[in-house]
Amino acid sequence: MEDNTNLFWFGFLVEFVFILAIVKLVDAGSKSNGKLDAERNRLKRDYQRLEQELQLKTELMQENLRLQALRQRTDQVMQLIHLPEEVLPEPSTSETLKLQATLQQENDRLSQECLRLQQALQQQEVALTTTLRHSLFKQLQVLFTHYPSVNKIIETRPDLPAKNVVPMFVPLENLVQSWGYEQIGVVWEQVAYDPTLHQPDTPDIEAGELVYVRFVGYRDGNTVLSPAKVSRTLTKTIGA
Template sequence: MNAQEKSSNRNLEDRLTSALQAQMQQVGLSSFKALADAAGVSLQQIRKLRRGEVGQMRVDTLLKLSQVLQVPLDELVATFGKNSQTTLQPVDTLAKEYQRLQQSFAQQRESLWQEFQQSSLQQLESWLVQWPTAAQKAQENPQLPAVRLLPLMRPLEQLLQRWGVEAIAPVGAELAYDPQLHQLLEGTAQPGDRVKVRYTGYRHRDKLLNRAQVSPVAPSSS
């Protein structure tokens, strides 16, 4: 490579580096390392972008950078390609690859959703079969003890356990009032006051789904 070519490449890298830094400022990134970390790519890939070596970069790398920089993929390739002739083919190829990946991701999501539904239905199979009959029997015979229906809820309870769903407290439990976990149905209570659980609440792993509904417990008379 002669001196003129080296100078041309340096000028190109300087121009592309300035363009990249300007775009980084718009999305609040102050360094190339911050860009690499945000996109989950190596600094070597950032250097290739600054040199205009888009054609040597992986499609998924360019997609990650375009998302972090908030620049359309074709615009990113056109801006950081060495010249329009060398970037026309990559742009077309990358656009097609992008569409293919989007379709692939959509198919994967649908497949995972179907697997999730199938697994859940298998877990609930005995409940799905028996519950409608049990409910009909209860309507026909109001004297049927409700306790007989409780075993039919076991598959649903097992499914909730598998999903990491747990009750805050059982119905009927008396405990100290915590406004973060409990919702008063009536009356007033201060944190730490005794309350009784009327409707249980649930957590999903570390997330609160709904608070347990409680009522104040009248202090016992001495």
């Protein structure tokens, strides 16, 4: 009877922590999204400015080429009507080629700058998204790591009042999966202790020693966000 009462209050406490965490999640998400949007807008404005400058330079190059062609045709017409050559000087081929080369170099430079800015924008979005996710995970870390253990206990003892809390964790579990985070360990699984992935409950546990996973951990690629908590034995309450 006492165990059921304790578990009832445990379920109530978990539900309260869950609601509080959701409030923090919404608040943190709104602030982080504001920073992300401001940075994204700044980079987009720079990109649009360079794109407009590139378009202007391209139009200028095309207009200069058209003027050169017009000058050549005009010179030919003047020669046909026997006007003096001094009326319209013959265009220099070397100057035309030099102008074309200069404009082409400027066009290439602006194209490369636009590409660089676009890549920087994409990289910045990825970095800001990763930072935001890690920050939210840290705030909700207790829920993420304890939910599998609570679920495991309820699987073995479905009569516990805390079973009503389990459905509330499903959105969080789906969120971690959508982020691509990998779970470290399985609840109550016996594994070889790895100090890079596990957090022992006593300091004398050595690498390779068999331990039990009490609470799972998570990692994002090679970055360990939360090590799995391990112990040499499972408590009697869990094993009951």
